[in-house]
Amino acid sequence: MSERDLWQEVLLCAINDALNAPTTSAGESRRIRQAQEARDYLTTPSDDLAEVCSLAGIEMDALLERMRKRLADAAPLPPMPKLSPVRLQPTRTRNRRLEHGGASLTVREWSERTGISAGAIHARLRSGWTVSDALSVPQSASHQRRGQMSANIITMGENP
Structure with missing residues (x-):
């Protein structure tokens, strides 16, 4: 071809x-x-x-x-279906307590204890990280982990 x-x-x-x-x-x-x-x-x-x-x-x-x-x-396209409204239960993330290693602290308190920014902890949790990983993986390792994931995605389509 x-x-x-x-x-x-x-x-x-x-x-x-x-x-x-x-x-x-x-x-x-x-x-x-x-x-x-x-x-x-x-x-x-x-x-x-x-x-x-x-x-x-x-x-x-x-x-x-x-x-x-x-x-x-050509026949016109049908209208886009209307989505039914979804009611989400509000979640309080500002004072949310996370349990890890026998302690129950707020994200801000965990941030002070671990040195991981509160924003990073929130982002990790939103991305589906476990509480344990979100609070224990250092930020530098997190960036390496993301870089490795990107490298894996890029090479997935390549033939060896």
Whole structure:
């Protein structure tokens, strides 16, 4: 497959997303949003679309004109489903007490005791860290841990 073929496939996928939109809104919010984004992409001039068209060997203005005509005849997208409001129980994080190592202290008190900033402790807990890790992993190790995770994500797609 040549590079030109690859870029033509990219455009074909966008065209399929735009034209083969769901006809019902029940449980299809992601597909509706994806179809709308594809329609916007294929009917609005942009530097990105110009580059993709150039790499695919297709004239952008011709594509824009053709897609506008095709989408004018296409079925309209269903409305995005309305999300039911979710009632969350308020949580008090300012004076929240965390139990660790037999002690029950506020985040600020743990910050003073461990040398880890209160903001870092809150961020760690919001990110799903256990209380034990949030209070015991030094901030320098936390940055290394994040860097290792980023490196792992980058190399996941590479073939050995």
